[in-house]
Each structure stands twice: as C-alpha cells, then as structure tokens.
Amino acid sequence: MEKELLLSVHDLKKSFGEREILKGISFDVRHGDVVCIIGPSGSGKSTLIRCVNYLEHPTAGTIDYRGTDVNEAFKKLTMYRTKVGMVFQSFNLFNNMTVLENCMVGQVKVLGKSKEEARTTALKYLKHVGMDTYVNAKP
Ligand SMILES: Nc1ncnc2c1ncn2[C@@H]1O[C@H](COP(=O)(O)OP(=O)(O)OP(=O)(O)O)[C@@H](O)[C@H]1O
Ligand SMILES: [Mg+2]
Structure with a gap:
C-alpha cells in the first residue's frame, strides 16, 4: 500500500523584488519519508523551508497538507505549524531556562x-x- 501523502508542494515560486529565488519547485513528502534538499549556499533551501511553513509567503504555487491547500484551509497558521515544524539554521534557545x-x-x-x-x-x-x-x- 502506498504511504500516506502528507505534504505536496507544487510549482512553488518566490521572488524578492525582481530576483526570483524559487523557480517552480515541486515535491511530495509521504509518511515516513526523509527528504533532503541539497544545493549551494544561496540557492534557496532556507527560503523554500520558510515558504513551506509560511514564514515567507510564496509568490506562486501551492502547498497541500494532507490534500488540503494550506493557504485556504488553515486560517490559523499556528494550527498548521503544530503539524509542520522546522528547526532554524540559527536556532535560539532561552539561556535563562534549563x-x-x-x-x-x-x-x-x-x-x-x-x-x-x-x-x-x-x-x-x-x-x-x-x-x-x-x-x-x-x-
Ligand atoms: N528576505 C530576503 N530578502 C531578499 N533576498 C533574500 C531574502 N531572503 C533570502 N534572500 C536571498 O535569497 C537567496 C537564497 O537564500 P537562502 O537563504 O534561501 O539560501 P540557502 O540555500 O538557504 O543558503 P545557505 O546554504 O547559505 O543556507 C539568497 O540570494 C538570499 O540573499
Ligand atoms: Mg540556508
């Protein structure tokens, strides 16, 4: 049986001003998958991940979570983000806490x-x- 489709990114584009960084990225993530995104520094890996979590708004394209367009379905992005987490390259811990x-x-x-x-x-x-x-x- 095919593994459940969790995340489906289709033709994702992201521009900053005139510069198009993501030029139509498509990929699927199924349950249990480990997907690696590899590319040179500045190629847009972090931008892609930020778009997937809607920390950046994609210029075009769609992101479906379990078959539903995230942009349409999740009015409260915090709900979506309880399902799709990310760890930042420069992450922050609270130094005053254990x-x-x-x-x-x-x-x-x-x-x-x-x-x-x-x-x-x-x-x-x-x-x-x-x-x-x-x-x-x-x-
Ligand atoms: N907020 C922004 N405004 C303008 N340009 C940006 C912004 N964020 C990223 N960029 C540009 O988008 C490009 C991709 O950057 P990004 O950080 O996504 O690359 P990366 O693949 O994660 O690189 P690295 O391997 O160094 O982490 C870079 O040219 C960067 O300068
Ligand atoms: Mg990066």
Whole structure:
C-alpha cells in the first residue's frame, strides 16, 4: 500500500523584488519519508523551508497538507505549524531556562499542554537522544 501523502508542494515560486529565488519547485513528502534538499549556499533551501511553513509567503504555487491547500484551509497558521515544524539554521534557545524548560515551553505556550504532560514528553525525547543527564543544565 502506498504511504500516506502528507505534504505536496507544487510549482512553488518566490521572488524578492525582481530576483526570483524559487523557480517552480515541486515535491511530495509521504509518511515516513526523509527528504533532503541539497544545493549551494544561496540557492534557496532556507527560503523554500520558510515558504513551506509560511514564514515567507510564496509568490506562486501551492502547498497541500494532507490534500488540503494550506493557504485556504488553515486560517490559523499556528494550527498548521503544530503539524509542520522546522528547526532554524540559527536556532535560539532561552539561556535563562534549563534544557528541560526549553523543551517544555513551546508545548505549554503553543500546544496548550499541561506542564506535567510537557515534562513527560520532553523527558522522553531527551532520553531518546541521550540528553537526559543535562535536563537541569543551561543551554
Ligand atoms: N528576505 C530576503 N530578502 C531578499 N533576498 C533574500 C531574502 N531572503 C533570502 N534572500 C536571498 O535569497 C537567496 C537564497 O537564500 P537562502 O537563504 O534561501 O539560501 P540557502 O540555500 O538557504 O543558503 P545557505 O546554504 O547559505 O543556507 C539568497 O540570494 C538570499 O540573499
Ligand atoms: Mg540556508
């Protein structure tokens, strides 16, 4: 059976002023896929990822999430972003919080989880990546 189609990007274009950076990008992501986007510095990889998460608005093209146009269906982009996350090249951690608190804050503030639930999830994944001994450290 074919794996479920999660994300479908079709003919995506993005210009900054006169400069067209993305010139019609199309790709699919199915459940369980690992997709690598490779290209030289300045070729538009970050711009593409930012467009997929609507941090940049595409100039043209469509992005479907589970068969629905994101632009049409998700009036609240925060809902979409709970499903499609990204890690920035220059990411930020809160230096005044511990590793554990950094892993909890998004779950509590964005997803509305209880602190207990957020703590349990954070600990599970920190353990999974061998970071559980650092929970009380500052980043
Ligand atoms: N907000 C913006 N305004 C104008 N030009 C931009 C903007 N963001 C990106 N660009 C330009 O778009 C092009 C693609 O940049 P982008 O950061 O997407 O490349 P990249 O493939 O991620 O590069 P790197 O491998 O260095 O991370 C670059 O020429 C960049 O200067
Ligand atoms: Mg980049």
